Amino acid sequence: MFALSLADAKVAGGLGLIECDEPPMCRLLPHDPSAKPAVTDPIISIQGLTKTYDSGFEALKGIDLDIREGEIFALLGPNGAGKTTLISIICGIVNPSAGRVSVGGHDIVRDYRKSRSMIGLVPQELATDAFETPLATCRYSRGLFGRKPDAAHIEKTLKQLSLWDKRDGMIMALSGGMKRRLMIAKALSHEPRVLFLDEPTAGVDVELRKDMWTLVEGLRRDGVTIILTTHYIEEAEAMADRVGVINHGDLILVEEKDTLMQKLGQKQMLLDLTEPLAAIPARFADLGLELADNGSRLIYTYDTRAERTGITSLLSDLRDEGIRFRDLTTKQSSLEEIFVSLVQEG
Amino acid sequence: MAMNLQGIWAIYRYEIQRTKRTALQSVVSPVVSTSLYFVVFGGAIGSRIPEIDGVPYGAFIVPGLLMLTLMMQSLSNASFAIYFPKFIGTIFEMLSAPVSFYEIVIGYVGAAATKTLLLGAIILLTAWCFVPLRIEHPVVMLLFLVLTAISFSLFGFLIGIWADNFEKLQVIPLLVVTPMVFLGGSFYSIDMLPEFWQTVSLFNPVLYLISGFRWSFYGIADVNVWISLGAIVVFLGLCLTATWWIFKTGYRIKK
Numbered sequence: 001m002f003a004l005s006l007a008d009a010k011v012a013g014g015l016g017l018i019e020c021d022e023p024p025m026c027r028l029l030p031h032d033p034s035a036k037p038a039v040t041d042p043i044i045s046i047q048g049l050t051k052t053y054d055s056g057f058e059a060l061k062g063i064d065l066d067i068r069e070g071e072i073f074a075l076l077g078p079n080g081a082g083k084t085t086l087i088s089i090i091c092g093i094v095n096p097s098a099g100r101v102s103v104g105g106h107d108i109v110r111d112y113r114k115s116r117s118m119i120g121l122v123p124q125e126l127a128t129d130a131f132e133t134p135l136a137t138c139r140y141s142r143g144l145f146g147r148k149p150d151a152a153h154i155e156k157t158l159k160q161l162s163l164w165d166k167r168d169g170m171i172m173a174l175s176g177g178m179k180r181r182l183m184i185a186k187a188l189s190h191e192p193r194v195l196f197l198d199e200p201t202a203g204v205d206v207e208l209r210k211d212m213w214t215l216v217e218g219l220r221r222d223g224v225t226i227i228l229t230t231h232y233i234e235e236a237e238a239m240a241d242r243v244g245v246i247n248h249g250d251l252i253l254v255e256e257k258d259t260l261m262q263k264l265g266q267k268q269m270l271l272d273l274t275e276p277l278a279a280i281p282a283r284f285a286d287l288g289l290e291l292a293d294n295g296s297r298l299i300y301t302y303d304t305r306a307e308r309t310g311i312t313s314l315l316s317d318l319r320d321e322g323i324r325f326r327d328l329t330t331k332q333s334s335l336e337e338i339f340v341s342l343v344q345e346g
Numbered sequence: 347m348a349m350n351l352q353g354i355w356a357i358y359r360y361e362i363q364r365t366k367r368t369a370l371q372s373v374v375s376p377v378v379s380t381s382l383y384f385v386v387f388g389g390a391i392g393s394r395i396p397e398i399d400g401v402p403y404g405a406f407i408v409p410g411l412l413m414l415t416l417m418m419q420s421l422s423n424a425s426f427a428i429y430f431p432k433f434i435g436t437i438f439e440m441l442s443a444p445v446s447f448y449e450i451v452i453g454y455v456g457a458a459a460t461k462t463l464l465l466g467a468i469i470l471l472t473a474w475c476f477v478p479l480r481i482e483h484p485v486v487m488l489l490f491l492v493l494t495a496i497s498f499s500l501f502g503f504l505i506g507i508w509a510d511n512f513e514k515l516q517v518i519p520l521l522v523v524t525p526m527v528f529l530g531g532s533f534y535s536i537d538m539l540p541e542f543w544q545t546v547s548l549f550n551p552v553l554y555l556i557s558g559f560r561w562s563f564y565g566i567a568d569v570n571v572w573i574s575l576g577a578i579v580v581f582l583g584l585c586l587t588a589t590w591w592i593f594k595t596g597y598r599i600k601k
Contacts, residue, residue: 053601054601088601091438091441091442092441092442093438093441093442093600093601094600094601095596095600095601112444113350113444113446114444116442116443116444117444119442121438121439121442123435123438125435127434127435127436127438127439128434128436129431129434129436130434131364131367136360136363139356140356140359140360141439142356143352143353143355143356143359144352144353144356144357144439144440144443144445145352145353145443145444146350146352146353146443146444146445147352148352186439
C-alpha cells in the first residue's frame, strides 16, 4: 500500500492535496492508525445546547454532539460560527441558555467541580501575567484546579514544551511562540483528560505549527482527548479523527475525517498532454472535461462513490481520438474545499 | 471535592507574591506617605495645637490616618487584584477552574486583607516612633482592624468587578472614600464643628469607624463604640449581599 506521511503530504500537496500515481491506494495518513481510539462512551456529551446573548444574538441553535474519549476532534467554522461560544460553555466561562452538557458523566452546572477538573483550556488569546514566571504560573494553574503541588509534573510539562530553561524568567521576555506553549503548559498543569485548543496555531510560524502538531499527537498517545478549533484546514486534515463543521450556530456536519473526505471528496484526474488542445473535442462534451494551462492540461472530475468512474473509457476514447499525454496524476478534494462547499451551502 | 482549598491557597499565594514583587509601591509607599503625616502633624504642627480630650494632637490623628490608609489600601489591593485579570484576559482560567465564586472571594479578599493588616502593623509601629501612643482596648482595636480590612477589601473586590476601565477603578476610592475619611473626623473631633455640621457628619459612615477605632486607642469617641462596631458589621453585610448577587447573576463576569 502506498501511503504518505504527514511530512510528505505537506511537501506534496501544500494544503493537503495529495497527488499520486495509484489513485485507489492513495490516502493521507496523518498519524499511526493503530493509535486511533476504540469507540467508547463519550467523554463529552452535549444535548440541545443553545446560547442567546443579551444582545439577542443566537450563537448556538441546539447543538447535539458526543466527543469520544481519546479522539482528536476538529471543530471547523468561519468567524462567528459559534466555535468559541461552544467551548466557553463547556469550560464554564459562558452560561448556556438551554440544553445539557456533561464531561466524564458530570453535568457542567450541577457537578461543575468534577467536570471542570477534567478540562484544560488553551484560549485563542495569549492571556498571561507578563510579570510572572512560567514556573510560578504553572504552579498557580495546578493549584487553581484543586491539585496538590507536584514539582515533578510541572517540570515534565515545562520540559516537554521546551520551557524549562525559561522557568524563572519573566513571561514578558518570552517570544510569542513560547507564550503559546506556556498557555498549553498551564492547561496541562493539572493533568486534564480533555484539552481544548482554541485556534492553537493562529498567527504562529510554520515551524511552531509543526511542533504543535507533534505535541498534540503526543498528548493523544497519553490518552488526552483533544478538541481543536482551527481556521487552518490542513491542521484538521492532518490531526483530527473526526471533524465537526459549525456555521451560524448550527452543527451542520459531524463525520470521521477519512469518511468525510471519501464521501464528499471529488477526485480529479489530471492529464498533461503531449500536444496542447485548442478546444475539447465534441465527443467529450458530456463528460465535463476542462482545459487548463493553455490547453496543455486536461482535467476530468469524477465521483469516487460512483460504480463506474469512467476513467477506463475516457482513456480509451482519448487514445482513439489521438490525444496523447505524457503524465497522469489524480488529486482529491482537500478538507478545505469540502469545508468551503459545506459552509456555502449552509 | 467539597471545597477547593488548593484553589483558594493558589489565589491567595499568587496575590501575596504580587505584593512582594511590587513591595516598593504597595508597602513602602503608603508607609512613607502616612509617616509624613505623623512627622508634619505630629511633630511639627501638632506641638502647637492644643490637646483634644486630653490626647496630644499628634497621637489623636493616628487612628484616623491609620484608618484612611487601611481603607484605601484594602480598596486598591482588592479592586486591582480582580480587575487586572479581567483587563489582561487571564480571568478565563479562574472561570474555567473548579473553584466556586465564594472561594475566589476568600482567596482575593483574604490576600488583600492580609496585606492591609500587615501594612497597618508597620504603620502603627512607625507611628510609635513619632508620637506618644497608647492602646487602651487592644482586642477592640484588632477587631476594628480586621473588620475594616475585610469589609473594605470586599468593597474593593466589588469595585474591581464593576469597573470596566481604569478610571472607574479610581473613582470611588478617590472621589467618595477619601472625602468621607477626611470629613469623618480623622483630623478632628466632631465636637469641634458647629451643631449643624455635627448632625451632617453623623450621616458619614466612615465617622463611626474612625470614632470606634479611636476609642480603642484612647477611650474617647464621637459616637458609642457599639454603634461603631454595628456600623462596620452592617457595611460588611451589605458588601456580602452585593457579592452574593453578583455571583448569582454573573454580573460583569459571565456572559
